[in-house]
Amino acid sequence: MRIVHVANAYAPRSGGIRTAMHALAHEYLRSGHEPVLVVPGPTAHVHHAAGVRVVQVPAPRVPGAPGYRMVVRPAVVRSVLEALAPDRLEVSDRASLTGLGLWARDAGVPSLVMLHERLDGVLAAFWPGAGSGARPAGAVRALTPVVADAWNARTLGRFDRLVATTEFAAGEVERLAARRRPAGPGGQDGAHGLPPLHRVPLGVDLDRFTPDRFEAPLRRCLAPRGETVVLVVSRLSREKRVDLAVDAVGRLVADGVGVRLVVAGSGPQLTALRRRAQRLGIDHRFCGFVPQRDRVAALLASADVVVAPGPIETFGLAALEALASGTPVVCSATSALPEVVGAAGAWASPEPGPLALAVREVLDRPVAARRAAARARAELFGWAATGEAMLALHHATSAGPSARTGPPPRADMRPVARVGDGGAR
Structure with missing residues (x-):
């Protein structure tokens, strides 16, 4: 399979998402698949990193976030996807790239979005005065989940699957699903208009970090x-x-x-x-x-x-x-x-x-x-297990969403690591 992963938060000095994209690409490559990363940059450019093709699309800088760029012309990415003709699409973005789920649906390409952040948390972190030690006013605390739920309700349904790395990351979607799920036996996954939610923990390079x-x-x-x-x-x-x-x-x-x-x-x-x-x-x-x-x-x-x-x-x-x-x-x-x-x-x-x-x-x-x-x-979090779990999701979908009659089947995921005893409360 050609698995294309698209993201915004990818920069020369970025951390988690960049690391995860390359680690997953390595696992896909090792399993005989063709990963391609599509990321923002100053100019259009294609290069290879450790055998993985990286397609850079032009994007402006994000004010106040040195090194980061954001795609403001999603049509450019759609053109790249048309040329790449992916078998599967992964998106690590909750802002300007959510429309790619609609592109994938029209193209018959199974898609998923990775929930790398909680929008309610991001909104709370950037309210005026946040970071000064003061708590947000009650109105702000009440408003952030409402705004997050509205955006999620509008955008997440564009994809076939949602992937959260922890229960915390999944909580925002589960809250929205609970609000929208009808009462009674018809209220199973899929009935609330949201794609199935899977939990796939990220991993760590156990050979480098020792x-x-x-x-x-x-x-x-x-x-x-x-x-x-x-x-x-x-x-x-x-x-x-x-x-x-x-x-x-x-x-x-x-x-x-x-x-x-x-x-x-x-x-x-x-x-x-x-x-x-x-x-x-x-x-x-x-x-x-x-x-x-x-x-x-x-x-x-x-x-x-x-x-x-x-x-x-x-x-x-x-x-x-x-x-x-x-x-x-x-x-x-x-x-x-x-x-x-x-x-x-x-x-x-x-x-x-x-x-x-x-x-x-x-x-x-x-x-x-x-x-x-x-x-x-x-040692419970090797990247190999993460790659296997993601490939299980991709293999579970044999046809694009236009050919589906119902929600895609769940894959058996390695459970999220839970809180252990001994933490300071």
């Missing part, structure tokens, strides 16, 4: 006085709420804990976050964007704990890479990460105090035990 990547010289560089290393690997943008991690480390410093904050990533909030760390008296190092994946792996393996504070993360590949590297993760209880982290870390409400307590709880565990638990947890 405890063996620990580097003593790097560790001495990060913590020259033997401090505890608290690491954040994230894009430094508003919705990631890296300020919560900085403030949590500030609480630890105020309590006399010898810690050093290390931040790997770039973004519009870099200057503000560095100033925040200085103001709180935190011994810190901002590394900027680290392009070499092996260097990221070494950073993760050489830290004591990784903090992933984003309150609306729907999976968190960086956190999973930390676990694979033998480093426990502290995360926000409001995100999907507790499903991924399980007992190999801790989670707390997205506030500095509770996050600081969660860090201390993890650091109180015996080092060898916490590192072994982190690696064991990550």
Whole structure:
């Protein structure tokens, strides 16, 4: 099969979606299929990356999001798809590319959309004043799910299948389905006008991200006085709420804990976050964007704990890479990460105090035990299983939606990792 995957959030310094697209493409290629990635760029261009064809379509920059571009002329992508003649279509976008589901329906090409984000969370993260620590007003909290549901109701039905990586990511669709499902025996999947929803966890490169990547010289560089290393690997943008991690480390410093904050990533909030760390008296190092994946792996393996504070993360590949590297993760209880982290870390409400307590709880565990638990947890999430699950979905559809008389059959999916015991509540 020729499997074409189209996305907007793909840039030279982008993280999760780009990583997932290439990892899935590798699994498809390994299974004898032909993956093609269609992504935005400054100009039209075609190249190959590790044997995978990448078709770049011209798209303007996204204001306030350095490195990112968004397709504003979907007709260009439709022309590319006409030329590629895919057997299956995957879309990782909830904005300008949702109309591709209609193209696929007309072309008789089975399609799916991957739910990499929750729209209600994104809307809440970007309301005026969000990221300042204040809570949104009641009217805003009430409005965001209404707006998200309206958009989802309009766009998700254009595709044959929906794929969520966690229960958290699926929750938005399940809420909408519950509202629209008729009462009685006719209220099964498909009766509410939404495509079947599948849960397929993402994976991690277990060969690249490993405890063996620990580097003593790097560790001495990060913590020259033997401090505890608290690491954040994230894009430094508003919705990631890296300020919560900085403030949590500030609480630890105020309590006399010898810690050093290390931040790997770039973004519009870099200057503000560095100033925040200085103001709180935190011994810190901002590394900027680290392009070499092996260097990221070494950073993760050489830290004591990784903090992933984003309150609306729907999976968190960086956190999973930390676990694979033998480093426990502290995360926000409001995100999907507790499903991924399980007992190999801790989670707390997205506030500095509770996050600081969660860090201390993890650091109180015996080092060898916490590192072994982190690696064991990550080994549940190999990319091979993700690729197999996605191919099962693609093989389950033998004809385009125009030939269907009912909803496509469900494939047996590997269950989403559930929250384990031991998290800080």
